Amino acid sequence: MEKKKIVSGMRTTGKLHLGHYMGVLTNWVELQDEYDCYFFAADWHALTTKYDKTENLKNDTREVVTDWLASGLDPDKSTIYVQSMLPQTAELHIYLSMITPQNWVERDPTLKDMTKIIRGDGSGAKTDTISYGLLGYPVLMSADILTFNADVVPVGHDQLAHLEITRDIARRFNNIYNTDFMKEPMPKLTQVPLLCGVDGQKMGKSFNNDIKISDTEEDTTKKIMKCITDRSRVRKDDKGHPEQCEVAFKYYQIFASEEETKCCAAECAAGTRGCADCKRNLAKIINEKFAPIREKRVEYTNNPDMVDDIIREGSKKAQIEAQKVINKVRELVNIY
Ligand code: TRP
Ligand code: SF4
Numbered sequence: 259m260e261k262k263k264i265v266s267g268m269r270t271t272g273k274l275h276l277g278h279y280m281g282v283l284t285n286w287v288e289l290q291d292e293y294d295c296y297f298f299a300a301d302w303h304a305l306t307t308k309y310d311k312t313e314n315l316k317n318d319t320r321e322v323v324t325d326w327l328a329s330g331l332d333p334d335k336s337t338i339y340v341q342s343m344l345p346q347t348a349e350l351h352i353y354l355s356m357i358t359p360q361n362w363v364e365r366d367p368t369l370k371d372m373t374k375i376i377r378g379d380g381s382g383a384k385t386d387t388i389s390y391g392l393l394g395y396p397v398l399m400s401a402d403i404l405t406f407n408a409d410v411v412p413v414g415h416d417q418l419a420h421l422e423i424t425r426d427i428a429r430r431f432n433n434i435y436n437t438d439f440m441k442e443p444m445p446k447l448t449q450v451p452l453l454c455g456v457d458g459q460k461m462g463k464s465f466n467n468d469i470k471i472s473d474t475e476e477d478t479t480k481k482i483m484k485c486i487t488d489r490s491r492v493r494k495d496d497k498g499h500p501e502q503c504e505v506a507f508k509y510y511q512i513f514a515s516e517e518e519t520k521c522c523a524a525e526c527a528a529g530t531r532g533c534a535d536c537k538r539n540l541a542k543i544i545n546e547k548f549a550p551i552r553e554k555r556v557e558y559t560n561n562p563d564m565v566d567d568i569i570r571e572g573s574k575k576a577q578i579e580a581q582k583v584i585n586k587v588r589e590l591v592n593i594y
Contacts, residue, residue, distance in 0.1 A: 264293040265408040265443075267300040267341060267399075270318045271308075274325040275468035276544075277453040277461040279551075280512060285412060285448050287330040295336040296406055296576060299323055302341050303399070306392040307372070324565055325471050328555035333568045341402065343573035346580035351394070351401035353591055357430055358397050358423075366396050368419045400424040403443050404431075405580045412446040421445045435590040453512060456485045458504045471548065472555055478548075479541040485509070487533045494532030506537050514543050 266286065268274075274283070289295055299322045301315060308315070319340055331338055341347060363369065372395070391398075399420050403411055404427070411421055421443065428440040454460065455467025462468060469481050485505040488498045500507040500523040507526070510519045522539075525531035558565050 261292070261294040262409040263296070263406050264289055264410045264412060264446075265296045265298075265403050265406050266412045267298045267303070267402055268322060270299045270301045270304045270315065270322045272314070272318045272463060273321045273470050273472050275461055275463065275470050276548075277468065278325070279329055279471055280453050281414070282412075282448060283326065283329040283331070286326075286336075287332075289412065290332060290335040293410065296339070296408070296579075297326065297331060297336055298339050298341050298344070298402070298576070300341045300402070302347075303395065306389070306395050306398075309389065309391070320562065320565055320569075321472075323569060324555060324558045327558055327565065327568065328471065328551045330551075333572060337572050337575045337579075338568060339572035339576045340569055343569070344405070344576050344580055346577060346584045347398075347401045347405050349584055350405045350580075350587060351398050353587060354401055354404070354427055354431070355394060355397050357434055358400075358427055362423055362426065363393050363396055366419050366423060368416055369393070369395055396420040396423040397427070400427045404428060404440055405583055406576075407439075407441050407583050408443050409441060410446050411443050412448055414448055418445055418447075437590055439586060439590060454505060454508065456481050456505060458486050469544075471551060474552075475541075475545045475549075478545055479538070482506075482509075482537050482541040482544065483534070485537055485540075487537070488526075491533065494534070495529045497529040498526035498531075498533070500526045506533070506540055509540055509544070513547060514540070518543065 268278070268282070286295070286297060299319050301319050304315060304318070305312070323338065323340070326338065327333075369392075372392070396419075399417075400423060403421075403424055411424075413421060425442040428442045431440045432438055455462065455465055456469070457465070457467045459465055459467060469478055473481070486503075487506050488500070488503040490496075490502065491498045503526070507522065510522050514522070518539075522531065522536060526536065
């Protein structure tokens, strides 16, 4: 039986952090064997909010793909490409944009949140500008997915509303052109183990509280040493409360073995483990886990041609698949 198709993408906003690794990448790596996977760096989606800050765009795109490869995405198993290198997506986006009612995109709650953020802190587009392209965000995302007629889309909760529009658009396409060609893709919710930043807030580059996949061991250790711990603990032999240790102990639960985590909790509660030692040990555990990934990453960074070749090959493969869908769509829409 033919494998089911999976499509997923990530906006290219720079180097990825451990939250991306634990929340998304480990999941993608696992899916590679069971599904026919298409993973792409969404540089057009990055443009929807950063059209006036593109000086790092090309570099960010390569960094994202480098993080993927280091984390175990395998070009022999998955098709890895860059969104803007698949012109078929742009063509499908045009057809889909014609059939998408304006109020569908205006209602999209995720988009509403995005535009609020943009208006609020000025981190995205100019404060008063919601561009035509940004309004089309879910339509472009639909084109990403439908251009392969994908079965399944692994996404986080925040993307579900977009995917609902994708399913609506697929259905509407079928109704209008009297066909059942377009599949309604199913979301596959990623179980994100919530990895907070070193300050206990949501991990994110803009909050300056993240640990990057690409960070050195020294940087990682420095950041871990800043983690918040049990605030009620003053001296290092005070009895601690692991469950009140807001960041460090949570990291143990995610990164350390069960045995190490148990030992940490017991020693903390007994007051025989100081927080500084505890965090130094945590840094060691994280650094050991990421050592092979970082090693691989350095290899790719030293050979950017390898990454470019993988992207070029992946884009070629993606184009061949996507063109089959476009040919059928052109036929259905009666394009000359
Ligand atoms: N919007 C997604 C995000 O911000 C990225 C994305 C773009 C995507 N196109 C996609 C995800 C298609 C899945 C399928 O995370
Ligand atoms: Fe947290 Fe470890 Fe300190 Fe306990 S000893 S409060 S688990 S950092």
